[in-house]
Amino acid sequence: MNKKVLLLLSVTFFSMARAQEATLILNVEDAKTTISKHIYGHFSEHLGRCIYDGFWIDPKLNVPKRDRIRLDVVDALKKINIPNLRWPGGCFADEYHWRDGIGDRKKRPKMVNNNWGGVSEDNSFGTHEFLQLCDLLGTEPYIAGNVGSGTVEEMSKWVEYLNSDGDSPMTQIRKLNGQNKPWKVSFWGVGNESWGCGGNMTAEYYANEYRRYATFARNYASVSLKKIAGGANSADYNWTEVLMRNIPRHLMWGISLHHYTIPTGNWGKKGAATHFDEAEYFNTMKNCLFMDTLVSKHAAIMDKYDRDKQVALVVDEWGIWTDVEPGTHPGFLYQQNSLRDALIAGSTLNIFNNHADRVRMANLAQTVNVLQAIILTKGKEMLLTPTYYVFEMFKNHMEAKLIPFTLSSPDYISNNHKLPAVNVSASIDSSGKVNITLVNIDPKNEITIHANINGKSIGKVKGSILTSKSYTDINTFENKRKVIPANFAGAIISNGKVEIKIPELSVVSLLLY
Ligand code: AHR
Numbered sequence: 001m002n003k004k005v006l007l008l009l010s011v012t013f014f015s016m017a018r019a020q021e022a023t024l025i026l027n028v029e030d031a032k033t034t035i036s037k038h039i040y041g042h043f044s045e046h047l048g049r050c051i052y053d054g055f056w057i058d059p060k061l062n063v064p065k066r067d068r069i070r071l072d073v074v075d076a077l078k079k080i081n082i083p084n085l086r087w088p089g090g091c092f093a094d095e096y097h098w099r100d101g102i103g104d105r106k107k108r109p110k111m112v113n114n115n116w117g118g119v120s121e122d123n124s125f126g127t128h129e130f131l132q133l134c135d136l137l138g139t140e141p142y143i144a145g146n147v148g149s150g151t152v153e154e155m156s157k158w159v160e161y162l163n164s165d166g167d168s169p170m171t172q173i174r175k176l177n178g179q180n181k182p183w184k185v186s187f188w189g190v191g192n193e194s195w196g197c198g199g200n201m202t203a204e205y206y207a208n209e210y211r212r213y214a215t216f217a218r219n220y221a222s223v224s225l226k227k228i229a230g231g232a233n234s235a236d237y238n239w240t241e242v243l244m245r246n247i248p249r250h251l252m253w254g255i256s257l258h259h260y261t262i263p264t265g266n267w268g269k270k271g272a273a274t275h276f277d278e279a280e281y282f283n284t285m286k287n288c289l290f291m292d293t294l295v296s297k298h299a300a301i302m303d304k305y306d307r308d309k310q311v312a313l314v315v316d317e318w319g320i321w322t323d324v325e326p327g328t329h330p331g332f333l334y335q336q337n338s339l340r341d342a343l344i345a346g347s348t349l350n351i352f353n354n355h356a357d358r359v360r361m362a363n364l365a366q367t368v369n370v371l372q373a374i375i376l377t378k379g380k381e382m383l384l385t386p387t388y389y390v391f392e393m394f395k396n397h398m399e400a401k402l403i404p405f406t407l408s409s410p411d412y413i414s415n416n417h418k419l420p421a422v423n424v425s426a427s428i429d430s431s432g433k434v435n436i437t438l439v440n441i442d443p444k445n446e447i448t449i450h451a452n453i454n455g456k457s458i459g460k461v462k463g464s465i466l467t468s469k470s471y472t473d474i475n476t477f478e479n480k481r482k483v484i485p486a487n488f489a490g491a492i493i494s495n496g497k498v499e500i501k502i503p504e505l506s507v508v509s510l511l512l513y
Helices: 003-018 071-079 091-095 127-137 152-163 169-176 203-216 237-246 278-305 339-354 386-397
Strands: 020-027 041-043 084-087 111-113 119-121 140-145 187-190 226-233 254-261 312-320 359-365 375-378 381-384 405-408 411-414 417-420 422-428 434-440 447-454 461-467 491-494 497-502 506-512
Touching (some): 041 312, 084 127, 140 152, 339 422, 491 506
Parallel strands (some): 084 140, 187 226, 254 312
Antiparallel strands (some): 111 119, 422 434, 434 506
């Protein structure tokens, strides 16, 4: 074969490989289910540098702060309207005794954080400090109470301390500590991972314990608790079945689910946050997209016991979990955050939106400096990770109505394995604007999506895109703006239809009106 023919053949093959098409049909008239803003929640544990040296800093650090709360972090979170913040754990919650974290900070007892590196915890960040943080953020607190090593009385008194307006020893102590009015905390976790670090219980045993703890976690006049049972570890469907069968509806607002994306699928050697090949990338995305199966299967079990979908599925821990950054404390779970993480965030949030009838709350693990963090800090410096920008691009979905759709996506094929290349969710807000978020996980192919929007005439489109050359690209303290959103001009409206050219490895958000 001569050189010219070879060149022609390879050019033809290259353009064929790039000619990827998808169709998307949105049915706006059928938009009925509200996407709860609480799907966009976050999680902050006493783990590594999330609370200490993340939110709550050394008084000597020269950055804007209120008390010891870092305000550049607060401002960044306010920009994405975080709807709720889960605290104090995680595994930490089941060793946490709330009375150690109130009153004069100098007199608070120290403890050893047995779960996370055995470091000393001085309890300087406790109930009042957390609720001050939530107040600054304008976000709802979601507190996880201690079932594993705490008593029913301890949990009951914590709720009283937080929410009672009556005259009792608890409210008197609260007032002496400077808080006159109850805080009105409503999201209440009854333990955490009770199948593991929260007590290694069986589902049946936990369900019985739950009934006792939840009974005495009282509703006060100021607010009713939304009690959330500690749910399943990934595909432990039996756990969900037992809890749904054994816990009375009036005691349980929600049931949680924890699922982490492990790149290699091997907890012993999870894979690096920034150095991985395509095989590992593919495997990571496969493990991430498994969330759709998980949510569908847990929801189907819940449907058997709760046809009216009163009980929320609360995915209060999700995200990618890699090996820690080399040279960092193995118990601190500090990892970098790449474009791959952004694709995981976009795909997972699309899954949650599309299951909005059941998934009414979720919490990415964890907000600052831990696991799939949206913010990293180093001394005075702070950076926003690619994942942060996904939350910014998706925020219009909060409290909008989910638009049902059909999508036919080409496959992303790697090494004879395949995954759907594109995933989508769409909603219509109260002013009639349509918001579509799309993710193309294929590292090689741009995809042209032919979209029909039934039931709504569209005249204008605005968009933004988050992408970069490689899925390993990250923002660093030296270059904080390598992976940031840009205007997206790849969506064109013609004859009421929309053609969207979504580049490889990208998250796109469109507003149509
Ligand atoms: O997010 C880190 C840990 O992962 C949490 O403490 C625990 O609940 C889960 O196993």
